Amino acid sequence: MNQSEGKSKVYIEIVKQLRVMIETDGLKAGDKIPSERELSERLDAGRSSVREALRALELLGLIETRRGEGTFIRDFRENQLVQLLSTFILQDKRAKRDVVETKYLIEMDCLRQAAAKSGDDKLAQLKQWTSASEFSDDDFFLKIADMADNHLLFRIWKILKDYYNSLGINPPAVNKAYYEKLTDDLLAGDIDRTLLSYWQLRDLSKE
Amino acid sequence: MNQSEGKSKVYIEIVKQLRVMIETDGLKAGDKIPSERELSERLDAGRSSVREALRALELLGLIETRRGEGTFIRDFRENQLVQLLSTFILQDKRAKRDVVETKYLIEMDCLRQAAAKSGDDKLAQLKQWTSASEFSDDDFFLKIADMADNHLLFRIWKILKDYYNSLGINPPAVNKAYYEKLTDDLLAGDIDRTLLSYWQLRDLSKE
DNA sequence: AGATACACGTGGTCTGACCACTTTCTTTGA
């Protein structure tokens, strides 16, 4: 494979062809792609060029290569985009001011989604867990974010949570009553009351 | 450089050290980093390993290498990465669903924030612009996101917009009446009606 | 049947060769 005609570097072409292969062969998370040596033959490129392409995709979190085993597709939803973007966005000084507000907005979105999508059995489990367990605020909203059934929203929340925690804001002591009331409102299917309970929870948590 | 003690692959270590170098040396867009051969010496690694790290960073859009010249820092632009990733993500229906849903949730958050924070003069300007201009859906919500006065939320929306746009969903023809109604509801300070209008706008947009 | 050893396949890293291009330096000619 040479480059005299086209402008693209070999590794870029390989990335493109891997993408097509994934699509054509219907490869899903956990599936194995051909070995480096086989790809080298198939794509008429040097093994080093194949590796360059694979390393690039690996850094993006789209694949995972394990010595002795091979190279596997990862769940594309776990890609590193959100992580990478947060690196740049959160370096922006202005962003820090907005972290708290945005975290709260996302949490409320998660509550709305959880209310809309979760069955009563899931909410009953949450209620039981809330009563029976010692938990942190983060533990609680991790469950809510999970119940929102939107992986992207879940990851955004996680990034915001981690960053919020890195700001050194003291974690509030958990007053269980607020979380239990919130859960009750969720169970009752009353989203407005749920959001009101959230505000009350946060007003308290802030002091 | 060998790997017998640590778990990280060499290229990952090189990526990390490049990151430190960029930061320590205060390198900015356009600045040149040391040659592959020099990095190879400095970091005590093979040139191939250096190249693997560089290719990975290049695919992320963080650097640009030009034959005969060298490797240069680039301004990070999210849309390049989003576009690349979306070609993979497109293959995952759940990921597509998450993107669409999250964009809508963020837009509603922007509406809520715009309603809470914007003065009547700003909203009046929006009303006037909506009447007087030809605009796209993205144009409209760019303004809304701006009026939310939360830079982080704004950036999140922009990235989601790029993501959404690379899904290949046909941009709907703008039916101005819906945007004008939405603006009226904002002006009236009725957030529930505003959100209802948003839902109506999106329901139509989906056909 | 279970444990062990061996062979093979896969990835991991490095070296080296050579090419294409760019930049810098040196030589030549006006």
Place this chain on the structure above:
DNA sequence: TCAAAGAAAGTGGTCAGACCACGTGTATCT
């Protein structure tokens, strides 16, 4: 002396090859 041309050096681009570390599968031994 200055400008242009050519050569040398530097940079990235690609490939081949060597050899090691690990994982998996098969064969053999207890």
